[in-house]
Structures are given as structure tokens and as C-alpha cells.
Amino acid sequence: MTPILVVNSGSSSFKYQLIDVEDSRTLASGLVERIGAAEGGRAKHSVHAASGDPDTTVLERAIADHTAGFQVMLDAFAAHGPSLDEHPPVAVGHRVVQGGARFFEPTVITDLVRINIDELSALAPLHNPANLAGIVAAQQAFADVPHVAIFDTAFHQTLPPAAYTYAIDAEVAEKHRVRRYGFHGTSHRFVSRAAAEFLGRPVADLKQIVLHLGNGASACAVDGGRSVETSMGMTPLEGLVMGTRSGDIDPAVLLHLSRRAGYSIDELDALLNSRSGILGLSGHGDMRDLHAAIDAGDERSQVAFDVWAHRIRGYVGAYAAQLGRVDAIVFTAGVGENDDRARAAVLGGLEGFGVVLDAERNAVRSRDARRISADDSRVEVLVVPTNEELEIARQAYEVVSG
Numbered sequence: 001m002t003p004i005l006v007v008n009s010g011s012s013s014f015k016y017q018l019i020d021v022e023d024s025r026t027l028a029s030g031l032v033e034r035i036g037a038a039e040g041g042r043a044k045h046s047v048h049a050a051s052g053d054p055d056t057t058v059l060e061r062a063i064a065d066h067t068a069g070f071q072v073m074l075d076a077f078a079a080h081g082p083s084l085d086e087h088p089p090v091a092v093g094h095r096v097v098q099g100g101a102r103f104f105e106p107t108v109i110t111d112l113v114r115i116n117i118d119e120l121s122a123l124a125p126l127h128n129p130a131n132l133a134g135i136v137a138a139q140q141a142f143a144d145v146p147h148v149a150i151f152d153t154a155f156h157q158t159l160p161p162a163a164y165t166y167a168i169d170a171e172v173a174e175k176h177r178v179r180r181y182g183f184h185g186t187s188h189r190f191v192s193r194a195a196a197e198f199l200g201r202p203v204a205d206l207k208q209i210v211l212h213l214g215n216g217a218s219a220c221a222v223d224g225g226r227s228v229e230t231s232m233g234m235t236p237l238e239g240l241v242m243g244t245r246s247g248d249i250d251p252a253v254l255l256h257l258s259r260r261a262g263y264s265i266d267e268l269d270a271l272l273n274s275r276s277g278i279l280g281l282s283g284h285g286d287m288r289d290l291h292a293a294i295d296a297g298d299e300r301s302q303v304a305f306d307v308w309a310h311r312i313r314g315y316v317g318a319y320a321a322q323l324g325r326v327d328a329i330v331f332t333a334g335v336g337e338n339d340d341r342a343r344a345a346v347l348g349g350l351e352g353f354g355v356v357l358d359a360e361r362n363a364v365r366s367r368d369a370r371r372i373s374a375d376d377s378r379v380e381v382l383v384v385p386t387n388e389e390l391e392i393a394r395q396a397y398e399v400v401s402g
Ligand SMILES: Nc1ncnc2c1ncn2[C@@H]1O[C@H](COP(=O)(O)OP(=O)(O)O)[C@@H](O)[C@H]1O
Pocket: 213, 214, 215, 216, 243, 285, 286, 287, 288, 333, 334, 335, 338, 339
């Protein structure tokens, strides 16, 4: 057995998995939520047997910070297994969202790497500080094994200049390193390969549009297994409408709010990153709550949903044109994997472009990869669950096993 611990830290939560990379099996998984909140702190720990449903325990108590959260995780392993003494992780893999122009490969985390991740926080303000807090806590808890950072931006290093360049004064862009990086790369990479496997075709032969629709959301055009265009930019704010983020907006809106309404830079940042998206439009940041509000007749929620779906359709059309041909459109992440209404809203009415959904297949709930297009659809439409943690474990193992 070769266990790797994977840590995916968010601002107020972290997800973890203990994975045996010898057979890609998850031994345990968990989620520590509402870190730093006075109330509602919660940890969920699941022990996975070789077959059948995992055995899940929930603990509710206030969790002060990421260090305390790590202790909660360690206690859960000690109390419910598997024993980390008997199966000590050979490495810890960390999701790091922004690697900028510095990190293109999985990287062993040294003091200098930590400083660099910290410096890149300005280009992923919701994510890198949280990733770093997770790294610091994990390095305290597991001091004797290598820690490896896997960057969301790495998969998008293949973007051509036409896709990553913003059309602003080239000298300004160069001086301040203003360019598009793209995110969710670990997921887009994993899902595009899993989709090819599902179709029984080499990834090198396929032109795919991957739609990662979670709390954060992005689209990626994948040509022959390489990312050639993606919707997030210099930061994870550009592109699709998200849970709390605006996605694309005329930059002059910021100038207007600053000049006319006196908004400060920090206020604009908070507005676009935390109080926009479907939350800003409707008051509901979670897609399940948005559907419930729509069903109860709330018009603002219907508008929010329509804006959300309209933006994605536009990207699907744009990426079809960039790719020249589309073999598969692939849905993944929380909304993409679970929400048939959302999928139907995104791709309904595209029959003229050879995209035909099968309503019955679309309504099936499953944890497995599946086809949701009709037999006569020229474009395959798939749902493929992402597994960022497994991809991170594999890449971390590759680094430490030399
Ligand atoms: N059954 C479901 N139906 C609709 N949306 C869902 C469902 N399950 C999860 N979601 C959505 O998925 C989102 C979380 O997706 P996830 O990929 O886990 O996001 P993140 O990694 O950004 O936290 C939630 O905010 C929720 O809106």
C-alpha cells in the first residue's frame, strides 16, 4: 500500500482524501467546514471499504483555524481509521490554485515555494491564502514527509498567445505580468482524459468542451488532450457566472462605480468576488436553493438562473468555433454532475448544431461517467465526475517516487 494524503483547502473549509496510489483507491475522505465560525463547525469523515457505501461519521464543534481543523482530521483518523500509524502517508499533495508564471509542474514545497505561493495571493485572493493555511497546518502535522503543490494553472500552460493575451498596452502587461492563466486545470485534465476513456478513444483524437460547474465555474476547450482556451483569466473571476463571482463584465463598470459612487478597490473586489454571481442576483449562492426559490415563484431567481445558463451557452458556441469541430461536451463538478435542469438549460435547443440531449438519460442520477446525449446526437454529451484529489495524489506520487 502507498497512501498519499491530499488536501484541498478553501477559505473556510478543507476537503481531504487518503488515497492508495497503487490501485487509485480512496481509503478515507472528509470535509472540515465553517473553520473560524463561532457556530456550525462540522467535520465529516468517511472510511471507504473496497466495496459498498463508505462509513461516515459527523462531528459538530467550533473549529478555530486550519491547525485546529487538521487536529480534528487526525482525531477522526485515530478514532475511526484507517490508522495513519499503520499506513503513514508517503507524501501530502496540496491543491494550489494560482501558480502564475512561476510554477508549471508539481512542486515540492520548500520555504521559498511557500513565499512564492503567498506572493501570488493577489492573483487568487479567495484561494491562495486558504491553500497556504492548509499547507502550514499540514506541514506541522506531517513534518517528516514531502509536501507537493499541484497548481490549477499548470494544465493551461499550453494556451496559445492568442488565447492568453489581454489586448492592453503590451508594455504595461509585460511589466505587471498581466495575462490569462486559467484555473481548475487539475479537474479539466482529469475529466478530459476520463471522458476519452469512457468513449474508448485516444484523448489525442478528441476535441472536447469541458464545463466545470461548481461553486467556482469554468469552461475549457481541450484539443487532443491539451488546453487551448479557458474562461478564467488572470484570476478565477473572469468568465462564467458563479456562485458568488460575476464572471465577465465590462471593465468600465468598475470605473463607473469608482468615479460615480466612490467605491474603493477593496469594495469593488468584494462586490465582484463575493457578492455577485447567482448570490448577488438572487440572494441564493447554492444552485439547489436557487431552484427551490424558482419553484416558489421568485422572479429574481429565475433571472439569475437564466443569466447563468446564457453565459455558458455563449462559451460553448465560442469554443466550438475555436476548436472547429466538437466531439464531446462534458459536464463536471457539483452542478455539472448533479443538476439535470441546469444541464438542459445550458444545452437545450442546440439540435441545429448536432447537440441532442436525451431527457431520460439526463435525468439519471449516478456517481459514474455516463452519456446523456441521444443516439442521433452528432456531439457526445457526457457527465464525468471530477476527482481532483485522485489527480493530485497521482501527480504528487510521480514527484516523490522520482
Ligand atoms: N444535487 C445538486 N443539484 C444542484 N446543484 C448541486 C447539487 N449538489 C451540489 N450542487 C452545487 O454544487 C456546488 C458545489 O460544487 P463543488 O464542485 O463542490 O464546488 P466547490 O469545489 O467550488 O466548492 C454547490 O454550491 C451547489 O450549488
